[in-house]
Amino acid sequence: MQEIIQYLFSGITTGAIYAVIAVGLSMLYSSTELINFAHGEFVMIGAMSMVTFWVHMALPLPVAIGCTLALGCALGLLFERFAIRTARNPQPIVLVIITVGASIFLRGTGMIVWGKDPFSVPPFSNHESLEIFGAALLPQSIWIVAAALLLAGGIHFFLKRTLTGKAMVASAVNQKAAWLSGIPPERMAVLAFAISTGCGAVAGIFIAPVTMSSYDMGTILGLKGFCAAMIGGLGSLWGAFAGGILLGVLESLGAGLISSGLKDAIAFILLLLILYVRPGGLFSAKEAKRF
Amino acid sequence: MYALADCFRLKRQNGSDMDDNKIKNRIEHAVFICIILVLGLFTQNTYYLQIMTFIGINTLLALGLNMLIGYAGQISLGHAAFYGIGAYTTAILSGTFGISPWLSLLCAIGVAVLIAFVVGLPTLRLSGYYLGMGTLGFGMIVNILFREWSSVTGGSSGFVGIPVLEAGKVSFMSGQNYFFLVWGVVLGAILMCRRILASRMGRALRSIHDGEKASLAVGVNTHYLKLQIFMFSASLGAVAGFLYAHFVLFISPESFGFMVSVKMVTMVVIGGMASVWGALLGASLLTLLPEVLHGFAEYEMIVFGLILMVVMIFMPQGLTRGFLDMYEKARKKRQ
Amino acid sequence: MISPEPGHNNKPILAVSSLTKMFGGVKAQDNISFSIQPGIVCGLIGPNGAGKTTLFNLITGIYSPDEGQVVFNGKDTRKMTVDQRVRAGIARTFQHVELFGSMTLLENVLVGMHVRTRSGFWGAVTRLPWVIREEKEAVEKAEALLEFTGLMDYAHHPAGDLPVGRQKTAEIARALASDPLLLLLDEPAAGLNAVETEALGKLIEQVKKRGVTMMLVEHDMSLAMGICDKMIVLDQGSKLAEGTPREIQNNEAVMAAYLGQG
Numbered sequence: 001m002q003e004i005i006q007y008l009f010s011g012i013t014t015g016a017i018y019a020v021i022a023v024g025l026s027m028l029y030s031s032t033e034l035i036n037f038a039h040g041e042f043v044m045i046g047a048m049s050m051v052t053f054w055v056h057m058a059l060p061l062p063v064a065i066g067c068t069l070a071l072g073c074a075l076g077l078l079f080e081r082f083a084i085r086t087a088r089n090p091q092p093i094v095l096v097i098i099t100v101g102a103s104i105f106l107r108g109t110g111m112i113v114w115g116k117d118p119f120s121v122p123p124f125s126n127h128e129s130l131e132i133f134g135a136a137l138l139p140q141s142i143w144i145v146a147a148a149l150l151l152a153g154g155i156h157f158f159l160k161r162t163l164t165g166k167a168m169v170a171s172a173v174n175q176k177a178a179w180l181s182g183i184p185p186e187r188m189a190v191l192a193f194a195i196s197t198g199c200g201a202v203a204g205i206f207i208a209p210v211t212m213s214s215y216d217m218g219t220i221l222g223l224k225g226f227c228a229a230m231i232g233g234l235g236s237l238w239g240a241f242a243g244g245i246l247l248g249v250l251e252s253l254g255a256g257l258i259s260s261g262l263k264d265a266i267a268f269i270l271l272l273l274i275l276y277v278r279p280g281g282l283f284s285a286k287e288a289k290r291f
Numbered sequence: 292m293y294a295l296a297d298c299f300r301l302k303r304q305n306g307s308d309m310d311d312n313k314i315k316n317r318i319e320h321a322v323f324i325c326i327i328l329v330l331g332l333f334t335q336n337t338y339y340l341q342i343m344t345f346i347g348i349n350t351l352l353a354l355g356l357n358m359l360i361g362y363a364g365q366i367s368l369g370h371a372a373f374y375g376i377g378a379y380t381t382a383i384l385s386g387t388f389g390i391s392p393w394l395s396l397l398c399a400i401g402v403a404v405l406i407a408f409v410v411g412l413p414t415l416r417l418s419g420y421y422l423g424m425g426t427l428g429f430g431m432i433v434n435i436l437f438r439e440w441s442s443v444t445g446g447s448s449g450f451v452g453i454p455v456l457e458a459g460k461v462s463f464m465s466g467q468n469y470f471f472l473v474w475g476v477v478l479g480a481i482l483m484c485r486r487i488l489a490s491r492m493g494r495a496l497r498s499i500h501d502g503e504k505a506s507l508a509v510g511v512n513t514h515y516l517k518l519q520i521f522m523f524s525a526s527l528g529a530v531a532g533f534l535y536a537h538f539v540l541f542i543s544p545e546s547f548g549f550m551v552s553v554k555m556v557t558m559v560v561i562g563g564m565a566s567v568w569g570a571l572l573g574a575s576l577l578t579l580l581p582e583v584l585h586g587f588a589e590y591e592m593i594v595f596g597l598i599l600m601v602v603m604i605f606m607p608q609g610l611t612r613g614f615l616d617m618y619e620k621a622r623k624k625r626q
Numbered sequence: 627m628i629s630p631e632p633g634h635n636n637k638p639i640l641a642v643s644s645l646t647k648m649f650g651g652v653k654a655q656d657n658i659s660f661s662i663q664p665g666i667v668c669g670l671i672g673p674n675g676a677g678k679t680t681l682f683n684l685i686t687g688i689y690s691p692d693e694g695q696v697v698f699n700g701k702d703t704r705k706m707t708v709d710q711r712v713r714a715g716i717a718r719t720f721q722h723v724e725l726f727g728s729m730t731l732l733e734n735v736l737v738g739m740h741v742r743t744r745s746g747f748w749g750a751v752t753r754l755p756w757v758i759r760e761e762k763e764a765v766e767k768a769e770a771l772l773e774f775t776g777l778m779d780y781a782h783h784p785a786g787d788l789p790v791g792r793q794k795t796a797e798i799a800r801a802l803a804s805d806p807l808l809l810l811l812d813e814p815a816a817g818l819n820a821v822e823t824e825a826l827g828k829l830i831e832q833v834k835k836r837g838v839t840m841m842l843v844e845h846d847m848s849l850a851m852g853i854c855d856k857m858i859v860l861d862q863g864s865k866l867a868e869g870t871p872r873e874i875q876n877n878e879a880v881m882a883a884y885l886g887q888g
Binding site: 483486489491494497498500501502506508509511512 | 686688707709711713717718720724727734736738746749751757764800801
Binding site for chain 2: 035083086087088091092093094096097098100101102103104105106107108109111112219223226227230234259261262264265268269271272275276279
């Protein structure tokens with residue numbers, strides 16, 4: 001019992017990180033219909049920037065986080081402007097390969113900038129761990145979950161309540177109609193990219209104190225993020241969030257109770273099951289396009 | 292009689308168009324064979340022979356995937372799984388159990404086709420990103436299996452002890468013999484692909500790419516056809532895996548991971564989809580590029596990523612089409 | 627080759643009974659029944675959104691009905707897939723041209739013959755004599771069809787490069803390639819000019835002479851009135867009227883629906 005609660009705690013923590021990655025992906029998909037295979041690299045950049053700004057340059061924590069976020073968003077802007085918008089034939093498969101190229105490019109850059117060695121980042125707060133039903137809960141976990149919720153809530157508020165957010169949704173639903181009513185689609189796409197890669201950087205900030213960070217950590221995290229987004233239903237914000245938490249918990253339980261070697265397989269088995277049984281995702285009413 | 296055909300006068304065709312095509316194909320194949328012979332007979336440098344053998348193996352992979360992506364219009368982001376299944380099946384059967392490699396080749400193809408059938412049945416009902424994610428998930432699971440089932444596969448440290456291929460008195464230990472073996476298989480695969488494409492099956496396949504709705508409406512069982520071509524491309528992948536395993540004699544899970552799947556798709560797209568020679572071009576470029584980029588040492592990944600992006604941004608039709616277009620433009624300007 | 631069951635010549639080729647199809651609460655087809663005798667041309671008319679294309683999709687098996695059944699040539703089609711229906715003799719064209727654009731016209735017609743030929747993967751790879759013979763016969767038959775529809779000059783052009791009028795005709799040629807008993811034409815005259823429309827009318831007459839039963843959705847009333855033996859009028863998913871063109875012309879309910887007084 002105590003073990004299971006322990007697995008639950010750690011599962012929810014990693015789940016919250018997956019959730020943030022998935023929310024970024026999902027938000028980009030719902031506003032541009034694009035899947036960014038370089039998304040995981042932005043998580044890597046987020047984690048590695050924390051190493052640089054906080055550990056190496058010893059900036060105050062809020063400043064370091066601010067710099068990391070700014071970097072993530074700025075790189076997203078550049079990526080959209082130079083790689084995505086200049087594409088001459090924006091078919092999905094072409095865009096996918098462009099983002100794959102970007103991911104290799106960013107990983108290579110990461111290797112040059114930070115080297116091949118892994119780094120660790122100390123926890124952001126030094127409080128003692130709490131004991132609940134005999135299981136240890138790190139304060140770190142609590143505020144990762146809280147911050148993830150806050151972020152998802154913030155994006156939800158932005159899309160549903162603010163004028164810019166609504167314009168972005170409108171542009172995604174019907175670009176031409178949105179353009180005719182004076183919404184600039186390019187600016188919306190740039191904004192979506194910046195927010196999405198910003199989310200990636202946030203996930204990187206969260207993950208830095210939890211595991212070792214290195215230049216090649218991005219790929220698998222990005223793929224796990226896809227799985228979470230797919231499980232929840234591609235394009236649905238809270239679906240992606242729930243999918244992330246679910247994935248984290250199942251992974252942690254599976255690794256603890258069955259075999260740690262199969263931990264990585266759980267995400268993909270879950271993905272296949274969802275695709276076969278309910279391709280629209282667990283939390284989506286819409287039927288996936290099968291044609 | 293209601294049957295229409297019986298009412299029509301049959302008209303003899305002069306069919307000069309068809310014959311022209313046939314002659315063109317024959318010439319292409321002859322040129323291809325000559326180039327292979329010249330390269331194989333006159334290359335002394337073992338390193339070059341080795342690279343060209345890898346190009347051949349990658350061409351097999353690209354050919355199979357090209358049938359699926361370029362002609363049937365179905366993406367697969369997990370095709371390295373079949374490459375790996377071919378390699379591991381022959382490694383285990385001939386290495387661990389001492390079965391003749393040639394027999395294990397048949398088993399490797401059989402296993403790959405069977406798995407393609409079981410996986411393709413539900414997966415190929417998906418489309419677009421969903422199909423991409425489904426195949427990606429499958430590829431990842433297979434790769435994790437290679438890594439974790441260490442009692443059989445040797446785990447992440449790899450599988451050692453794959454026997455050298457022999458046929459009678461001919462040993463395929465030498466680089467030159469292996470070169471001809473691989474390229475002979477490639478030639479066979481090219482002929483097979485072309486025959487399929489020119490047939491009833493190939494036409495139906497291309498029709499799915501042009502418009503699945505209409506091809507369903509004229510009575511093409513699109514799901515079954517996609518499944519068939521998925522199985523065919525899986526079998527080519529398995530053959531490539533077999534050739535790879537008995538060439539390098541050591542395999543490990545990294546050689547069949549997600550990035551390899553992506554590389555395979557890239558070969559198809561960069562070379563130019565829906566073109567047999569495009570697959571050859573794409574495979575050559577993506578095999579040569581890392582070799583050339585060794586000079587860049589640490590910057591290899593950056594340059595590789597940049598090239599991928601730039602080609603896709605400016606020549607989304609692939610290099611074959613891209614260069615042809617440039618040539619056409621230049622010619623028109625001159626006139 | 628297929629032909630209607632002998633000795634049942636008075637039996638309808640197509641019998642639709644109490645067909646109902648819902649799309650999220652909206653009744654796209656509401657309890658529709660009618661039957662069509664072999665060899666006739668039946669027009670299907672009605673205002674936009676009346677459910678004409680939905681009806682075609684139900685007959686060809688793209689959608690399955692919520693209630694009711696479609697009996698084709700004496701067989702219940704409920705359990706038949708789309709390609710089985712084509713094999714049984716139902717062919718169709720589309721409202722918006724759906725040719726295989728990158729393939730030549732000849733290849734398009736050859737794909738149309740898919741259900742009447744049988745070589746598969748092994749046939750393609752081995753090229754046994756029967757495969758080569760089948761291919762040769764298929765090409766001959768396809769060329770005869772292109773000759774019949776007057777498209778022989780374009781046989782080796784990519785279908786996507788042809789003008790719309792030719793593409794519309796090409797779709798008919800492709801549909802005929804499956805030796806259909808029943809041909810469903812979805813707005814064959816849409817996008818055609820007057821000359822082309824007239825040629826289309828003649829082509830339909832000739833196809834009728836071959837013994838193919840046809841159903842067509844058409845907005846061009848002069849064309850429809852001229853070539854149809856029978857007409858069915860749909861409005862908002864239900865059948866408004868059925869009869870000869872003359873009867874339909876004088877039907878008050880039809881007039882009301884078209885003039886928006888219903």
